[in-house]
Amino acid sequence: MICIILPLISILTSPELVLSSSSLFGSQASSPNQNIYTVSRLNSEVRLLLENEMGIVWLVGEISNFSAPVSGHWYLTLKDSRAQVKCAMFKGNNRRVSFKPANGQQVIVKARLSLYEPRGDYQLIIDSMQPEGDGLLQQEFEKLKMSLAAEGLFAQNLKFPLPPHPKCVGVITSKTGAALYDILDVLKRRDPSLPVVIYPTLVQGENAAIDIAQAIGRANTRQECDVLIVGRGGGSLEDLWCFNHEIVARTIAASQIPIISAVGHEVDVTIADYVADVRAPTPSAAAELVSNDSSHKRDTLRNLTHRLQSTFRHYLAQRKHLWLHTTNQLNRLHPKHQLQRQSQRLDEYEYQLSAAIQKRLSQENQHLSTLAHRLSLRSPVNKLDVQQHQLNQSTQRLRVAMDKVLTFKQHQFSVMVEKLDMVSPLATLKRGYSITQDHKGKVISQAEQVYVGESIITTLESGTIEATVTKVSK
Structure with missing residues (x-):
């Protein structure tokens, strides 16, 4: 079907259209200016040709680029291994779809050919959609039913x-x-x-x-x-x-x-x-x-x-077929199609507005970042950082000075300990001397201080000796 429509479009957009428009749209005499098309008029005429000549088509393909904006309409692309076509399904029709379409899904659709005039895009307006398996079976069912009924x-x-x-x-x-x-x-x-x-x-x-x-x-x-x-x-x-x-x-x-x-x-x-x-x-x-x-x-x-x-049922089937045929003819002239095209254009403006808002927000965010950077350069926080750095350096120097003083004092203490050790009674004990005390702990320096039978304690360099006096010599 696409291969049939594209040559028709190429004929309508060729230079010869200016010379032969009277044969297409009336044979009455007209001025040369009336034979020159505007882009809007050309797209409008092509849309009418597509919608009136082709009518309803059935199409099977894979969904891609599926979009469902807040307007409730669906926009998607149907494709196979060699070609693709843009599609729109308005909310009045997509409410009857019993499943949620997804990218990559194979479907069969009933649609009519049209043209989105603002961009000159060839597209399909989908009336109904079914998964490929059920849709093909239903189509085969209807085909056989009509054939047998005709017989x-x-x-x-x-x-x-x-x-x-x-x-x-x-x-x-x-x-x-x-x-x-x-x-x-x-x-x-x-x-x-x-x-x-x-x-x-x-x-x-x-x-x-x-x-x-x-x-x-x-x-x-x-x-x-x-x-x-x-x-x-x-x-x-x-x-x-x-x-x-x-x-x-x-x-x-x-x-x-x-x-x-x-x-x-x-x-x-x-x-x-x-x-x-x-x-x-x-x-x-x-x-x-x-x-x-x-x-x-x-x-x-x-x-x-x-x-x-x-x-x-048989009578209703016949009347339904006649009704569908009449409905298709009325649909081509129905004002809802104009509303659908306007709604599609509104979605286009919505996308453009959203992009403009995002761009403006990005610019304002960038400006805000510049002001924030300039403010940070003048912020007292930087001075506080410098003062904090100086404080840390002073603290470090104070610690070094304290360590030096402490080391010096430790050295002096060591020298004094050595001098004290030289006069300490413990040093005398190391040279072989001992200290003798009575049982009360009093140091005995003369023999008269003890008597025979008294207990005494002798402190050596290592350990003590407890003894009993057996003889006293004066």
């Missing part, structure tokens, strides 16, 4: 009525699934005598569609039952995908036995539901449709209601 496979006149009193019911589902047990429980409760034939089959996975078609064919060959229930329990779109295969749809349409489609829950709708003779909202409801009890009239009414719902 008439959903036509009500091709559907068989259910037998009012079935003689045997066939169930085509998984033999281990909860759906089978729900069907059997309902049939046992409502009509225990009703025979049931089970045709086990896969209901999920790659080979499930072929397996289901073969089971329907086998039931038609055997002709054991006069009604068939085909279905399974609930699940995701991918889990139920085997009931959206064309082979299953055509096999159901070709069945000579009436078929009730009972796939998933009430909200789950598959191609099999459209083709089947009757669509039941759940497997249990299908079992109630084929069984009779005291509320037979109520069941008949329910059956008619389901048939009416199926017909109404």
